[in-house]
Amino acid sequence: MKMIQIIVFIFALISYTSNATSSAKDFCVANLLIPTTPSGFPCKPQSLVTANDFVFSGFVAGNTENRFRLGVTTASVQNLPGLNGLGISAARIDVGFNGTVPMHLHPDASEISIMVEGQMIVGFITPTSLFVKTINAGDVFVFPQGLLHFQVNSGSGTAVSFSAFTSSDPSMQVLDELLFGNSLQTATLQKTTLLDPQQIMKLKAVFGGSG
Amino acid sequence: MKMIQIIVFIFALISYTSNATSSAKDFCVANLLIPTTPSGFPCKPQSLVTANDFVFSGFVAGNTENRFRLGVTTASVQNLPGLNGLGISAARIDVGFNGTVPMHLHPDASEISIMVEGQMIVGFITPTSLFVKTINAGDVFVFPQGLLHFQVNSGSGTAVSFSAFTSSDPSMQVLDELLFGNSLQTATLQKTTLLDPQQIMKLKAVFGGSG
Amino acid sequence: MKMIQIIVFIFALISYTSNATSSAKDFCVANLLIPTTPSGFPCKPQSLVTANDFVFSGFVAGNTENRFRLGVTTASVQNLPGLNGLGISAARIDVGFNGTVPMHLHPDASEISIMVEGQMIVGFITPTSLFVKTINAGDVFVFPQGLLHFQVNSGSGTAVSFSAFTSSDPSMQVLDELLFGNSLQTATLQKTTLLDPQQIMKLKAVFGGSG
Amino acid sequence: MKMIQIIVFIFALISYTSNATSSAKDFCVANLLIPTTPSGFPCKPQSLVTANDFVFSGFVAGNTENRFRLGVTTASVQNLPGLNGLGISAARIDVGFNGTVPMHLHPDASEISIMVEGQMIVGFITPTSLFVKTINAGDVFVFPQGLLHFQVNSGSGTAVSFSAFTSSDPSMQVLDELLFGNSLQTATLQKTTLLDPQQIMKLKAVFGGSG
Amino acid sequence: MKMIQIIVFIFALISYTSNATSSAKDFCVANLLIPTTPSGFPCKPQSLVTANDFVFSGFVAGNTENRFRLGVTTASVQNLPGLNGLGISAARIDVGFNGTVPMHLHPDASEISIMVEGQMIVGFITPTSLFVKTINAGDVFVFPQGLLHFQVNSGSGTAVSFSAFTSSDPSMQVLDELLFGNSLQTATLQKTTLLDPQQIMKLKAVFGGSG
Amino acid sequence: MKMIQIIVFIFALISYTSNATSSAKDFCVANLLIPTTPSGFPCKPQSLVTANDFVFSGFVAGNTENRFRLGVTTASVQNLPGLNGLGISAARIDVGFNGTVPMHLHPDASEISIMVEGQMIVGFITPTSLFVKTINAGDVFVFPQGLLHFQVNSGSGTAVSFSAFTSSDPSMQVLDELLFGNSLQTATLQKTTLLDPQQIMKLKAVFGGSG
Structure with a gap:
């Protein structure tokens, strides 16, 4: 972790604690520097929230030069x-x-x-x-x-x-990556999917799996 | 209600009750003929569901020839x-x-x-x-x-x-329609919004309100 | 932030971490010193909770000497x-x-x-x-x-x-405060509400808005 | 069931089915004549809802001439x-x-x-x-x-x-009514609460229990 | 649908509607004869509920004489x-x-x-x-x-x-049944999983798929 | 709190903050060292999660040598x-x-x-x-x-x-422990349960209550 992140983090903690009326009223913008919870990230102090927290500006075509285009x-x-x-x-x-x-x-x-x-x-x-x-x-x-x-x-x-x-x-869970992109053993995969070992090994080669 | 709707409705009821294993597994396509609930419409029998229940084909530009374009x-x-x-x-x-x-x-x-x-x-x-x-x-x-x-x-x-x-x-609740599109009395509206009566009456004329 | 708050905050963190069986069983009293989440505030350690955490004693008439009484x-x-x-x-x-x-x-x-x-x-x-x-x-x-x-x-x-x-x-969102209590430009407000500029400026003066 | 209720019920069904745009928008007033669900009662048709559905007018002191006053x-x-x-x-x-x-x-x-x-x-x-x-x-x-x-x-x-x-x-579950207001056998109650049989029988007499 | 089911169904409807205080208090036992909703089945009238509604007595070993044992x-x-x-x-x-x-x-x-x-x-x-x-x-x-x-x-x-x-x-969704147990075309399956056509056809034969 | 716990806690904080893509995707393993929330504990960083976080190995018979066996x-x-x-x-x-x-x-x-x-x-x-x-x-x-x-x-x-x-x-709330295992006064308990004082005192002796 870079020193700057530590400083930002401590600053964020202090910002929170300096305001006894911290609240999630109206919205709860994520503070991505603090551990998330089952209901989402803790909220940024409302005093630090700006309109930019509600915009994302890169919603453009992604790169399609890959296996699946x-x-x-x-x-x-x-x-x-x-x-x-x-x-x-x-x-x-x-x-x-x-x-x-x-x-x-x-x-x-x-x-x-x-x-x-x-x-x-x-x-x-x-x-x-x-x-x-x-x-x-x-x-x-x-x-x-x-x-x-x-x-x-x-x-x-x-x-x-x-x-x-x-x-x-x-x-986003791509089936091939789940089946063939990790170290799950070929024998176990064969047994639980009935796929042939050759098929499994062929696709493990494609998706980077081992085992 | 047209007779055909009654027949469809009764048919729908019978379809349901003929299948003791009615379920909301995997999805619950709305049966729009039966009263809705706080969690949504009751489910169509799975045997009547088709791919068309998951498509809407009129997602095109609406008419903009109106006050707000x-x-x-x-x-x-x-x-x-x-x-x-x-x-x-x-x-x-x-x-x-x-x-x-x-x-x-x-x-x-x-x-x-x-x-x-x-x-x-x-x-x-x-x-x-x-x-x-x-x-x-x-x-x-x-x-x-x-x-x-x-x-x-x-x-x-x-x-x-x-x-x-x-x-x-x-x-979708347009503020002007809420304020000026019904019979809410001008005096009450004035008192609870501090808008001037002339302003209220002017916009009631636009949005079809009375009172 | 006052030094006393920092000390209380650090004390609170230590209190939590000193007890491996922290839990939200039965209730979860808010620790207002820690950032809130979409599901509410983190819980105070149960060992610090008292009956006072469940009482509020100022539920009396508020001051009505204002515009709306x-x-x-x-x-x-x-x-x-x-x-x-x-x-x-x-x-x-x-x-x-x-x-x-x-x-x-x-x-x-x-x-x-x-x-x-x-x-x-x-x-x-x-x-x-x-x-x-x-x-x-x-x-x-x-x-x-x-x-x-x-x-x-x-x-x-x-x-x-x-x-x-x-x-x-x-x-609690009072309509007049939303419309007339901030810097939303009169032209934008006119366009999106059809209120007359004079009406807008009159109420901006009342509710402290600019623009 | 009185005949009038049957008629109202059938009328309610027809009202629903006559309107293809039944919805729970904005609110869902209970139709108490139709079976409830885990999320609440099905909704009355919006066309039948009136302001009276949102008011209860008997919020006055209940009778306190009883055991607990x-x-x-x-x-x-x-x-x-x-x-x-x-x-x-x-x-x-x-x-x-x-x-x-x-x-x-x-x-x-x-x-x-x-x-x-x-x-x-x-x-x-x-x-x-x-x-x-x-x-x-x-x-x-x-x-x-x-x-x-x-x-x-x-x-x-x-x-x-x-x-x-x-x-x-x-x-609302009063403990005494749960323990002493039904036919739960004294022996079972004694075994699962360690209350003495005399105590149990005394309170069964008070709360109408048998067994 | 057998006539007996229709009668039971109508009886169930009448049972409900005969009791203006239908409720889901304490529990909501499923009425499996009425269409389910996103929150579950409508509730049986409480007066028809017995202890048997809360018991299942066949929780024993299922038959393992099949492909996967x-x-x-x-x-x-x-x-x-x-x-x-x-x-x-x-x-x-x-x-x-x-x-x-x-x-x-x-x-x-x-x-x-x-x-x-x-x-x-x-x-x-x-x-x-x-x-x-x-x-x-x-x-x-x-x-x-x-x-x-x-x-x-x-x-x-x-x-x-x-x-x-x-x-x-x-x-319960078995991957092989999803992939190979229906009419999804081999070409589409090949394209979206990269499985070889021979592998697909081999497993379609096992799991009853066509296409 | 032992020094080792403080170190682990600070390490955990740093681990989180060092990863800008902290997320609760797929699962959220509890970090029991950080205060819990109404939705559960904050999540451990995914990089620290292992298969052991999903297993408990002591699901064996508990000791039955006690009052209730x-x-x-x-x-x-x-x-x-x-x-x-x-x-x-x-x-x-x-x-x-x-x-x-x-x-x-x-x-x-x-x-x-x-x-x-x-x-x-x-x-x-x-x-x-x-x-x-x-x-x-x-x-x-x-x-x-x-x-x-x-x-x-x-x-x-x-x-x-x-x-x-x-x-x-x-x-897990055992009724006897709720009623007789704390300092709730006998007079209050008598008044709110109608149990006899002797019965109350007898069971307070059994369950460790005072008052």
């Missing part, structure tokens, strides 16, 4: 601290031609997805059903919390959508 | 029943040149606003502070729940933003 | 720390003859109001309806969360009511 | 249907000279108690502590959810307090 | 209606020698797992970490909500554990 | 910090021959009880009803939140059950 730009409590405690955040999803948002889920959030440009096949899966639709600009789709889902660019150019989530700091 | 198109549980119980919805806001989203609030929802096109001055107000920013495409702003806020088109053309709300059926 | 006395987590995390608080409202509780709202709380003395016209407003009643001692009224409401003393003497709120630290 | 008058969702879904209600407690609110608890609500007249010894109990205070008019006390508590009139006349609860329909 | 017996609101609205349920998990609880997740519940007999390797996965432990009788493990997890019998006999969930009707 | 072993956030914020915990209850779980309640949790060995009479009480059942191994019972309940070993040997609670740190 996928760019994700997130406006969460981490860069928009005014979201703290409000249970909402947003993301811009850019999917290049022939690209995809791979099979993934958000364990802590439902997602409402607004199609802005292009065309995508979207879907989510439950134990009893599969729900798939082709959507275009002007369509809105919803992925209920915790369900495995995917988006495939089915148009002739880039596809762009804006999503909002029912969490101020949602978790 | 404001068009609002909403994707809520009323037209996207898959949102039921998830605590999220979306709206497209179009504001014509020189137009505005007038002073308003949502008593039941925080709002995250993604600036898509043009430029707007946005702000919200608390008893102790005023927070105002000029935002452009690529900016995201948040209005905490229940706070009075406004947006003013400050650009040279139409301004467009997409908002998401922490309610599947948020209430 | 309104006195408000609040029992909230700020002076009754045992309320922390419980989602409830109380206020005593005294309204002098011919006085009023001006148009206001609580963005974070519903209010149940018990009429104790005198007579008041009470009301709240939604986009589609106005609900107004004249109530007397022995009547109970409810103002749902986030809705604009008002009370007018319609009796021949002082009116007194006791309210409880669904928040341990509710926000 | 205790009168309790409750304003809950059962007689103030506008409270539905709001998580708050109120009660007026009158305790005659030398009377008491016997040892009891509310499993589903915290209680904030405003002392209006007279003097009471109030207290609540946790496994590790006893919190007792003598309070007078102008004092506010809080009883956290689920904790055993009591009030004893310690003044020279009637004591009156107004309480609010964090439930729109709280449960 | 896995038996799951669930005590949920579907067979223990007293759980309604309480946000908890239980399951008994039996895993035969060399068997497994395959990779799965619960989108709506955290799980606490009590090891009763034998030995298991248990684990869950996040985007940044893998948490794996070998547990024996007398160990308790927790799987946070929505995270992919698995259990492998690593002992010399049957392994038995009892789990509780933070939902009264949790969803 | 009752042993309770708890797996709560205090010894299983991965439970933090998840709203669940577990306990093992051993009741010797002729023993009992005395009359008690949990003000903050519902309880689901799995009968593992032996036979018990279980019951809970509401103001209007008594629910009692004899249960055996393979039965599951539920005690709704805040209700007074008891278990009596009615078998010929030890009875064992596993319970889960809807709180990560539930409060």
Whole structure:
């Protein structure tokens, strides 16, 4: 930790304690320097809050030069601290031609997805059903919390959508990264997924897993 | 009520009761024909749910030929029943040149606003502070729940933003309509707002109020 | 910050950390010296809690010698720390003859109001309806969360009511103070409320606003 | 069930189903004729709601001519249907000279108690502590959810307090009625409380228990 | 629907409506014949509730003669209606020698797992970490909500554990059934998971998927 | 407080502040050294979390050599910090021959009880009803939140059950300890429970109360 951070931290503590009427009235802007809690980050002193705490200015296309041709730009409590405690955040999803948002889920959030440009096949899966639709600009789709889902660019150019989530700091869990991006042993993975060892090892090589 | 609705309603009841394992697992698509509850609408039987319950296809610019040059198109549980119980919805806001989203609030929802096109001055107000920013495409702003806020088109053309709300059926309350759009007596209004009677009567004429 | 506060604060930290079984069992009395969170203040160590943490002794008539002849006395987590995390608080409202509780709202709380003395016209407003009643001692009224409401003393003497709120630290937002008590520019206010500039400037003078 | 109730009920169903935009926006007044849910009663159609749904007019002293000289008058969702879904209600407690609110608890609500007249010894109990205070008019006390508590009139006349609860329909559970007001066998009660059988039988006689 | 069910249903409606003081006080036993809501099933009339509504008597070993040698017996609101609205349920998990609880997740519940007999390797996965432990009788493990997890019998006999969930009707989602048990097209699955087509088709054959 | 604890505490603070991306994603393991909040303990930095934070290894029979022949072993956030914020915990209850779980309640949790060995009479009480059942191994019972309940070993040997609670740190409140284990004056207790003074003094002697 840099000395400057320590000073800021101590300053923040002192700022709080100097004001006996600390409160979360009207809003609770995150103090990202203090440990978070199950309900969110502690609040910045209201006297230090400015309009900038309620704005994020980099909601632009992310880099799509990768395996899935996928760019994700997130406006969460981490860069928009005014979201703290409000249970909402947003993301811009850019999917290049022939690209995809791979099979993934958000364990802590439902997602409402607004199609802005292009065309995508979207879907989510439950134990009893599969729900798939082709959507275009002007369509809105919803992925209920915790369900495995995917988006495939089915148009002739880039596809762009804006999503909002029912969490101020949602978790994005790509299935391949969960299965093949860590040290989970191939034998255990085979046993619990029935995937063939060769398949597992092939994808571990792709996603950086060992074991 | 048309006879067809009665038949659909009775059919819906029978559908439910014919399945002893009715459940809200994975999702709870709204049955809009049955009275809603504090937690949302009762769930459609899972056997009647299709992918269409999770899509809304009219998320396009609303008509801006009105006093405020404001068009609002909403994707809520009323037209996207898959949102039921998830605590999220979306709206497209179009504001014509020189137009505005007038002073308003949502008593039941925080709002995250993604600036898509043009430029707007946005702000919200608390008893102790005023927070105002000029935002452009690529900016995201948040209005905490229940706070009075406004947006003013400050650009040279139409301004467009997409908002998401922490309610599947948020209430949009325009201040002028609350104050001047009903039968609240001028004397009472004067006494509780200190507005001049002439001002009140002038705006009652605009917003259709009596009294 | 006074040195004594620093010492108390450090003492509080040490008290906590000296007890590995810190818990929020049964209750969580607010430690007002530590930053609050979206769920409320951190808890005082149970060993420091006394019966006094659950009592507030100044629930008496507030001063009504002001513009609205309104006195408000609040029992909230700020002076009754045992309320922390419980989602409830109380206020005593005294309204002098011919006085009023001006148009206001609580963005974070519903209010149940018990009429104790005198007579008041009470009301709240939604986009589609106005609900107004004249109530007397022995009547109970409810103002749902986030809705604009008002009370007018319609009796021949002082009116007194006791309210409880669904928040341990509710926000009281008087409409005039929101609109006219800060630096929001007259032009912006005119545009978003359609109030006349003269009206705005007149009330800015009353409520201390600039711009 | 009277025929009139059936007709009202069917009318209510039809009213709902005749309006495709049924909603719980702004408030959800209880329809007490339809089965309640864990989140509260289903909502009345907004078109049938009037200001009377938000008022209860019998908040007066209850009858204190009983064993404990205790009168309790409750304003809950059962007689103030506008409270539905709001998580708050109120009660007026009158305790005659030398009377008491016997040892009891509310499993589903915290209680904030405003002392209006007279003097009471109030207290609540946790496994590790006893919190007792003598309070007078102008004092506010809080009883956290689920904790055993009591009030004893310690003044020279009637004591009156107004309480609010964090439930729109709280449960009042008097310890003596739980232990001695039903058919729980004396042997079982003795074994699980260590009370003597004579004591148990004596109080069963008082509170109407058998076994 | 059998005629008897219609009669029971109408009887239930009438039972409710015949009692103007319907309430969810103390508990809300599920009426499984009426459509569920986001907060759970509507409540049975209290006059029809018996002790049997709070008991489930089949919490015994499930059949393990299947692919994974896995038996799951669930005590949920579907067979223990007293759980309604309480946000908890239980399951008994039996895993035969060399068997497994395959990779799965619960989108709506955290799980606490009590090891009763034998030995298991248990684990869950996040985007940044893998948490794996070998547990024996007398160990308790927790799987946070929505995270992919698995259990492998690593002992010399049957392994038995009892789990509780933070939902009264949790969803069990086995990854293989989600991916390979429905009509999701092989090409889409390949694109969104990078699994080889042969692997996909092989497992579709196992889990009954088409496409 | 030992010096080592101070050092650990300061280290923990520094660990947090050194990581600008502190988050509660996926889970929030309790940092038991920092004051708890109404939503639970602040989270340990994710970089310090290990699989051991999700295991408790002492879930074995507690000592039953006491008045009630009752042993309770708890797996709560205090010894299983991965439970933090998840709203669940577990306990093992051993009741010797002729023993009992005395009359008690949990003000903050519902309880689901799995009968593992032996036979018990279980019951809970509401103001209007008594629910009692004899249960055996393979039965599951539920005690709704805040209700007074008891278990009596009615078998010929030890009875064992596993319970889960809807709180990560539930409060166990034995009625006798509440009434007779503190300094509540005999006169006050007599007045609020109608128990005879001799009975009160006799049990105060047993449970260590004074007054």
